[in-house]
Amino acid sequence: MSTTTAVERWYSLRIVSILLVLLIVGYVGASAYLWIEQRELIFFPSRDIRETPANLGLQYEEIWVPVGTRDPTWLYGWWLESANAATATILYLHGNDLNIAGNLDRIALLNRLGFTLLAVDYRGYGKSGGEFPSEIQMYEDADAAWNYLIKERRVDSKHAFIYGHSLGGAVAVELALRHPETAGLIVESTFTSIPEMAKTLYWMFPTDWLLNQRFDALAKMPMLRVPTLFIHGTADEEVPYTMSEQLFSAATGPKWLTLIPGGGHEDSASVGETLYNRAVLDFTQNSAMGNRNNGIRVTQ
DSSP states (O other): OOHHHHHHHHHHHHHHHHHHHHHHHHHHHHHHHHHHTHHHHHOEEOOOOOOOGGGGTOOOEEEEEEEOSSSOEEEEEEEEOOSOTTSOEEEEEOOSEEOGGGGHHHHHHHHHTTOEEEEEOOTTSTTOOSSSOOHHHHHHHHHHHHHIIIIISOOOGGGEEEEEETHHHHHHHHHHHHOTTSSEEEEESOOSOHHHHHHHHSTTSOHHHHOSOOOOHHHHGGGOOSOEEEEEETTOSSSOTHHHHHHHHHOOSSEEEEEETTOOTTTHHHHTHHHHHHHHHHHHHHHHTTOOOOOEEEEO
8 A cells, every 4th residue: 555545545534533523513512502492492472462352343351460489470461251151261372482462363263252261471472571481381371370260250160161272282281181170171283292393393303302391292191181172274384283183092081173174273263264163162062061972073
């Protein structure tokens, strides 16, 4: 072997070694960034309340819910009374971005269907106090809203439903586990868990190990005993509707599944309005009457 060839091989091996080290350092660095910044990659709160129910001609009351013991503050929310005092009440929990104003259309639709609604912003969202949100904090906020509904508004838990959209559905599942006395749970466009969602975007990283913001709704399904309605649009490009099918399959309590043909992540209620309305009204009426037959699957 000539001296020139040996030198060339040495340089080639050195370059490969350097590239390998840089690749490892980059991978570790990216993994560290994902772990450190995970909350900023999951939550996208907005402080700007651009619309209120008044913009849609609806009567409402601004409410404030106390939350927190170590660092007490207030949650901001809306109370929309139904014209029919005998109808059920819904605690509405929104997803990871914007605030209750970004969910106004769905809130208004539910109110027009005849429900009284309590919709609140988590800490860090809208006019609510507090800093940047977290999973544990969101669970605490939902619990505070439930207590306000039952204790301050004196709503009978037998007529109080919990409704969660997207990430709010995972929050709603946790709340229903804490309060099995609720009349029922509605989960719309919700994922199985954050790590499972992350695998589609960050498939090259060990997300199961890195993420401590988990919102693992799937793992909680076997423990859930309250009547539950799962709603999902088949054209949802953010959360695949197959995740609702997984949640439905894993749930062991009374359960219903409604798939909205052509419905996206945000617009299933309008795209499939007739099917959506029928599913919500049938579910709440059946649950209120104590009908807990499960396995009903509605697709159209």
